[in-house]
Amino acid sequence: MDLASFFQEQGxxxxxxxxxxxxxxxxxxxxMQFFPGARFVIVxxxxxxxTxxxxxxxxxxxxxxxxxxxxxxxxxRLAACMEAEHIPALPVPLYIPIRITDGSVQGVVRLKQVAAAGGLGSLGRSTVLLSPxxxxxxxxxxxxxxQPACKSGKAQTNVQSADGPVCIECGQCISMCPEKALGPAGCDAFRCRIVHAWVPSLLVPAVKWMLGRRMFLKCMAPLAPWIARIATIRCSLCVTKCPLFSGQLVRR
Structure with missing residues (x-):
């Protein structure tokens, strides 16, 4: 399968x-927990x-x-196209399921880490991926x-730059966070203003417990898109105050 052509058509x-x-x-x-037969992740x-x-x-x-x-x-669509070519494939869910690991909320597959490993960028102090x-x-x-998408077994990519950008460790993302959700250990999602509006501090332990229950996530899955549509992104300072917001390259 020609991934470059497919993704060009998809924008x-x-x-x-x-x-x-x-x-x-x-x-x-x-x-592997998400898909036991996994060999590749197309991110x-x-x-x-x-604007x-x-x-x-x-x-x-x-x-x-x-x-x-x-x-x-x-x-x-990509997963369906690959299945049609007899390549086992499973799309990473947009909303649910998610997991709690070491007290932190994350997706079942950490796409930012995968993208960094694939050369699409590097992780900043805010844990956001920094694209060249x-x-x-x-x-x-x-x-x-x-299996790989290409029958030759060669991985496909359109990585735009092999060496940038790199987080300059300025600390702007951390200092600008109004709820102090960012720190040396990464991002505490439950302190983020976006999540905190829905989950008050007193309810965090209970919510973490529920998110660790598969049955709860299964019941919540149909409601997740509706919740996302009525929610509001109240803050994005960790992105807008980053010196790399415009996408300019900054290297060590």
Whole structure:
């Protein structure tokens, strides 16, 4: 399968087919738990235009959801195309399921870490992926596969730069966070203003417990898209205050 042609038709900006052998032990384990026959993760992304971040909260939320749902539809189409070619494939869910690991909320596959391993960028102190072209404004989706898309077995990619950008450790993302959700250990999702509006501090232990229950996640899955559509992105300072917001390259 020609991934470059497929993604061009879908309007995807960047992609990389990543062997799970190149992932950390933790991320390889997460991928294998999600899809036991996994050998590759095809991670891909679209730019979130800078103008979206300047919109009012509700318009900004709708703009980002449109991009996220477009990426999700692309993942479902890609998985279906690969299955038609007898390549086992499973799209990474957009909303649920998720997992709690070491007290932190994450997707079943950590796409930012996979994207970094695939050369699509590097992780900043805010844990956001920094893309060479788009800075922290790249939204991701992915498909886990049991075989490479190309019959030759050669991984496909359109990595735009092998060496940038790199987080300059300025600490802007951490200092600008109004809820102090960012720190040396990464991001505490439950302190983030977006999540905190829905989950008050007193309810965090109970919510973490529920998110660890498969039956709860199964029941919540049909409601997740509806919740996402009525939610509001109240803050994005960790992105907009990043010196790499415009996508310019900064290297060590």
């Amino acid at each position: 995807v900006d960047v992609f990389s087919e990543v062997s799970i052998d190149t992932l950390s032990d933790k991320d390889r384990s997460f991928v 891909f992304g679209k730019e979130v235009p800078a 979206v971040y300047l919109m009012l909260q509700k318009e900004k939320t709708r703009g980002m959801l449109r991009i996220a749902e477009t990426l999700n539809k692309t993942a479902v 072209k788009f800075g922290p404004r790249l939204m991701l989706s992915g498909v886990v596969t049991g």
